[in-house]
Amino acid sequence: MKQIQCRIAGLLMALVAAGMLAACEGQEPEAQKERILPPETGQDEAVKIGFSMDTLKEERWLKDRDLFRQAAEKLGAEVEIAAANGDDALQIAQAEAMIQGGIDVLVIVPHNAEATAAIVHKAHEAGIKVIAYDRLVKNADVDLYVSFDNEQVGELQARAILEAVPKGNYVYIGGAPTDNNVHLIKKGVLNVLQPAIDRGDINIVYDEWTDDWAPENAQHNMAEALRANGNQIDAVIAANDATAGGAIKALAAQGMNGKIPVAGQDAELAAAQRIVAGTQTMTVYKPIQNLTAQVAELAVQLAKGEEIMTSVSVNNGKTEVPSILLAPTAVDAGNLADTVIADGFHSKEEVYQEAKND
Ligand code: BGC
Numbered sequence: 001m002k003q004i005q006c007r008i009a010g011l012l013m014a015l016v017a018a019g020m021l022a023a024c025e026g027q028e029p030e031a032q033k034e035r036i037l038p039p040e041t042g043q044d045e046a047v048k049i050g051f052s053m054d055t056l057k058e059e060r061w062l063k064d065r066d067l068f069r070q071a072a073e074k075l076g077a078e079v080e081i082a083a084a085n086g087d088d089a090l091q092i093a094q095a096e097a098m099i100q101g102g103i104d105v106l107v108i109v110p111h112n113a114e115a116t117a118a119i120v121h122k123a124h125e126a127g128i129k130v131i132a133y134d135r136l137v138k139n140a141d142v143d144l145y146v147s148f149d150n151e152q153v154g155e156l157q158a159r160a161i162l163e164a165v166p167k168g169n170y171v172y173i174g175g176a177p178t179d180n181n182v183h184l185i186k187k188g189v190l191n192v193l194q195p196a197i198d199r200g201d202i203n204i205v206y207d208e209w210t211d212d213w214a215p216e217n218a219q220h221n222m223a224e225a226l227r228a229n230g231n232q233i234d235a236v237i238a239a240n241d242a243t244a245g246g247a248i249k250a251l252a253a254q255g256m257n258g259k260i261p262v263a264g265q266d267a268e269l270a271a272a273q274r275i276v277a278g279t280q281t282m283t284v285y286k287p288i289q290n291l292t293a294q295v296a297e298l299a300v301q302l303a304k305g306e307e308i309m310t311s312v313s314v315n316n317g318k319t320e321v322p323s324i325l326l327a328p329t330a331v332d333a334g335n336l337a338d339t340v341i342a343d344g345f346h347s348k349e350e351v352y353q354e355a356k357n358d
Pocket of ligand 1: 058060134135175179181182213240241265266
């Protein structure tokens with residue numbers, strides 16, 4: 001990550017397009033050339049936002065969808081939403097349809113960080129700006145990236161588990177390798193674990209990605225980790241709560257659920273219930289309502305050609321993308337009430353109802 005003062009403005013874009021100005025500190029003039037003027041939107045005409053989603057499989061994405069629509073409508077914008085069920089070709093086709101249908105700005109949750117670059121090019125050809133939502137699009141001139149600090153997500157997970165298990169055999173259940181967040185999360189985990197690995201205190205005995213983030217793949221991988229190590233596993237870090245749930249099922253099959261610490265991410269209801277039940281140690285809470293509120297506002301501003309300032313940029317392989325990274329919070333049994341429940345992310349009744357032991 002690189003600190004920059006970066007301005008995106010209609011005026012600026014006009015100057016850049018005219019080849020008069022290489023404006024954004026820390027960016028290559030080359031990358032700037034492809035930036036284009038945002039469409040003219042009449043003052044009283046509602047801004048149309050396209051929200052292209054990878055999936056609605058995990059619980060969080062339903063919140064993202066509903067809260068984003070609410071936040072945008074509160075600002076007087078219209079939202080068109082499509083979810084691609086993890087299908088790259090479908091996500092590209094859906095985004096193309098939105099572009100042709102006359103959206104003013106595109107917000108995208110990429111299924112595949114690389115494949116969705118094609119969507120950014122298509123949107124730009126039509127003069128439409130693109131915000132990468134939660135996940136970065138790689139190798140494309142993305143206009144803005146808004147997410148949680150994913151490296152910090154991994155650090156929070158590893159810190160919590162290292163405190164519980166300072167020495168022993170760890171299993172790492174990663175996410176889908178096509179998702180850029182997955183690599184950032186793992187980097188964060190290793191930032192914290194590496195010194196203990198180097199001392200020989202921690203041994204990562206199994207480390208595998210989870211294709212398409214599918215819980216059944218995570219369960220399969222965890223079963224394999226247990227088998228290969230004769231069940232001699234002391235801790236598990238899983239990239240999200242869905243994969244943690246899969247891993248915990250594999251532990252349960254060996255009578256080991258609740259016996260060793262497991263970390264996840266998302267503060268899904270099932271994970272909060274597992275934390276109460278003692279089968280999952282922690283999760284990472286990312287208040288979706290903060291993300292949707294920010295992105296809705298920024299999308300409207302971009303559509304209107306207004307200026308956006310960020311103090312951070314993230315390199316996506318092609319350019320330094322102006323970025324906003326929100327703070328995640330580690331949640332365990334000790335602070336569930338003060339975080340997830342206090343925010344109304346889940347109700348107390350839901351969390352403490354019948355705790356799941358899966
Ligand atoms: C998100 C996680 C989510 C995962 C699977 C990641 O990119 O940041 O919150 O659990 O995708 O959908």
